[in-house]
Ligand SMILES: Nc1nc2c(ncn2[C@@H]2O[C@H](COP(=O)(O)OP(=O)(O)OP(=O)(O)O)[C@@H](O)[C@H]2O)c(=O)[nH]1
């Protein structure tokens with residue numbers, strides 16, 4: 001196990017690494033990055049221009065990269081002298097022309113002069129090891145690069161700025177104080193003294209448990225922001241699911257027809273509602289399938305429902321009977337999935353006279369009044385809606401309900417959100433250990449056991465910010481980065 005902290009002196013690695021920092025492919029410019037003790041010397045050894053080793057940090061120089069007599073490219077070199085760089089090592093960034101040939105030649109030349117190819121995430125790993133970033137901030141760098149919506153970019157940026165770790169760091173320090181007082185009690189075991197006031201300790205643990213609990217709860221929203229929300233549109237054949245998908249996307253994406261069983265395979269499209277990405281999945285209508293292909297389609301629908309966070313259940317309000325509707329709702333309701341009831345084809349009901357509707361519904365068991373049906377369904381108002389997918393009526397209201405079903409607590413902007421499964425697991429383990437500490441205080445267990453449980457909580461809290469790390473953990477985190485970051 002390694003212990004890292006921000007007081008570590010910069011360790012300007014003798015091993016200088018190099019990688020392309022911009023995407024592969026042709027473009028106006030590409031940036032090749034060198035980091036390590038010899039970064040500037042290596043760049044200078046293939047440089048025609050001012051002596052780079054004699055230039056100040058944070059300066060940019062025009063020159064040529066040369067391999068002997070051969071000029072490879074006309075470039076700009078940006079210098080960052082340790083510790084004032086991203087990695088806190090000497091860093092040179094070469095902005096060259098983005099041709100695959102030039103990039104490869106320059107990188108090969110640097111390797112010939114003593115650098116080696118960087119592994120994925122190795123620049124950020126060095127930034128972490130040199131105390132530039134803590135672990136959750138390093139992970140935020142990866143999230144920032146992967147962010148694909150305004151909300152996910154904001155959450156990653158907040159984490160990068162340290163919003164998440166500062167809060168945990170403070171809690172951890174308070175707990176460290178108590179742990180040391182209890183350690184002290186162990187030294188005076190014979191004398192039966194209590195340095196750590198048990199009531200104060202209990203208050204602190206309660207406070208930390210509350211915050212840890214809130215962070216754990218924030219994961220649902222944090223995860224939705226980072227990874228999007230799986231939202232499945234399901235219902236009986238011909239209910240208007242594909243028409244609804246098209247209306248939501250405002251695009252003729254799925255085939256619509258009056259023939260039941262039109263959609264065979266699932267269709268997925270992303271819809272951004274107020275900064276959150278919803279992955280909408282149109283599915284094959286659920287019924288006793290009439291052929292093998294349709295059967296596979298229905299099976300796939302059921303699979304998609306079980307993998308989703310949100311189920312938009314669509315029914316044809318003019319056709320379905322109360323009995324069918326109740327049985328659908330009952331069979332589709334699963335723990336962990338939020339269900340939204342959508343009565344479709346309301347345009348047809350509006351053109352019918354209430355008298356005709358009444359006599360028809362009495363005879364057939366169909367729904368007479370959707371509003372009344374919803375009121376008696378027991379589902380809250382924000383989970384039910386009447387629309388016309390074809391006429392695009394109440395589509396914006398439906399979007400609003402989709403959003404609020406997934407995002408139960410409104411985004412406040414400065415709330416700290418957990419988006420990372422590794423953090424979630426560490427927080428859950430912290431919570432378990434804290435509960436053991438509380439039980440220990442109440443059960444008046446001895447100081448040495450109490451001390452052990454507190455240390456465990458400290459350990460898991462430390463795992464999040466990287467105060468406590470293992471090599472496996474680092475390997476696992478940084479290998480997911482792209483090369484050059
Ligand atoms: N009047 C009216 N017709 C609608 C509405 N929504 C859908 N339809 C019609 O209902 C029929 C079936 O629509 P689809 O969107 O293909 O239904 P689906 O649920 O995807 O059906 P499957 O893919 O077969 O399961 C089509 O003829 C649509 O034009 C609506 O709001 N009002």
Ligand SMILES: [Mg+2]
Nearest residue numbers: 241242262263
């Ligand atoms: Mg369809």
